Amino acid sequence: MMHLDMDAFFVNVELLNKPELHGTPIIVAHEGPRSVVCSASYEARDSGVHSGMPLAHAKRLSPQATILPLRGDYGFYSRAVMRILRDESPLVEQVSVDEAFIDLTGATAIGGSPVAIAQRVRERIADELSLPCSAGISINKFLAKMASTGSKPNGLWVVPPHRVQEFLDPMPVNKLWGVGARSATLLNEYGIYTVAQLREFDAQWLCGRFGNAAGNHLYALARGIDHRPVVTERVEKSMGAEHTFATDTRCVADIERAVQGIALRLGRRLRAAGKTAGALTIKYRYEGFETHTKSIPLTEPVDSGMQIYRIACAALRAMGLLIKSCDGQKEQASRALRLIGVRAERLQQCASGMQQTLFALDPQEGDGAEKADWGRVERALDGIHTRFSAEAVRPASLMGYTAERTHMHRVQHRQV
Structure with missing residues (x-):
């Protein structure tokens, strides 16, 4: 590996x-x-x-x-690196824009030893892309990852099977891949600072103090055990976006404009992927990085940005984040917000021929309320956005709104 x-x-x-x-x-x-x-x-x-x-x-x-500033063509170089890796083995698991696992089990029959393959890959990346990289080789993902981390910068580290404990034992537990700050702190409180000390405790003792899942995980890490295979296909588990305000704000108009911009972009991402969301999560942050989230299950799956926007704004009011001011004349945020975000979850493939939900432009539903099929409207706009840009057509309420501080993100899980 x-x-x-x-x-x-x-x-x-x-x-x-x-x-x-x-x-x-x-x-x-x-x-x-x-x-x-x-x-x-x-x-x-x-x-x-x-x-x-x-x-x-x-x-x-x-x-x-x-x-x-961020302006390089990172996607181009990331794809080029992955192509070089796939020239050596089809079993490549890309875990981020700049790292991947490669199963070399079958590749050695043609490409030579794992070390020869790693050296060839690193040389090609340096020669063709002028970029440095580090690599780790061992018997599983965990050890290979730890080896590549130890080889930085621009190095190669091989951990053979007979030297696993020699490699791991001196390491501080907070350096183990998969051990978070909280777990490391708890281990330190028990007098466990190195992997060698962690290995002195059996699984039963660890499970009794950290729970079965975490305890067994720590037991395995201390012994270099990791049975996870390389997974070449991944599916998105969720996708979302966040907006950081230039200054903390209680202005409802600013907050709603940010939510609308996020929601419309999120809707485009969902439709482009052929996905619908069965739940939304609202994320909000106050001064001092005090962060909260609220999950909202949906009765019907959605892929419309405007529908996501309306659901999110309704949730903000229901949660008491947007309230009437003291004079009762206008709304304001209950506390100044630093960041607002929306994440689409429980993603599922969009059903063929799924009827688009009709909903009112006016938040007050009822007879005579103006209704519009936003799903069809947004799909029509998708073609314009694809041909020109995402900013080619936008709601009047977003004129002057900038998405510079709005960041899209995705969470993935392995295809089972």
Whole structure:
């Protein structure tokens, strides 16, 4: 098994156009008061900068760092890397834009030893794409991943079967792939700091303190056990988007505009994938990164952005996030919001010929209420968006609205 991980992928793609910055601290991020670090060079990481950190904090840690915006063709380079991997083996499991597992079991008959294949892959990526990467080789996914992490940057580490415990035992438990910060803290409270110490405890003791699933998982990790196969096909489990406001806001108009922009983009994504959502999750964040979520089961599956928008806004009011002001004349958020997000869940394939739901433009349902089949309207607009751009046609309420701080994301699970 091989795990390949591109080194500081976003940074190194940007450096292709700015080679003079090699060897200097670099941070890739959108500029803005609420921006977070997308990627950092190893020189910036030496100062404590890491992905997901607020950009303002990263600038304080590494004041000399150059801030580069996200604008490289990351998808192009990601696809090129995966093609190189598939030239060696058809059993490639891409787990993110910049990393993948490769089952080399059958590939060695033609391609040579696992080490020869890994070296050839790394050389091709360097020669054809001018990008560095690291690789780990071992008997399973967990060990290969740990080996590639240990080989960074731009290295190759092989962990043979007879040296698994020698490799794992000195490691701090918080460095184990699959052990989160909370589990590591609890292990430390029991006096367990290294894998060697973790291995002294049997599965029964671990299950009694961490639960059956987590306890058995920790028991297996300490012994380098991982039976998961490479899975070449994945299906989306959910998809969603979030919007971070430039400043914390209680303005209902700003919040609803953000939700509408998110919902319309989410609807387009659902229809493009031929999916419908059976549930929605609303995510909202206050100052200080206090974050909450609320799941909303749906009586009928949806793929209409406008319908998602209306459901989400109704949920915000039902949850008490949008309330009447003290004078009762207008609405406002109960607390200033920093971020709002909507995620579509329980995805299922859209039924052929599924009748589109009719619903009112006016939130007050009833006789005489103006109704529109938004599903058909949005499908008609999909063609325009595909031919031109997602901004070619948009509701008047979104004129002037920017999606720069709105980020799409997806969650995947393995095809069973």
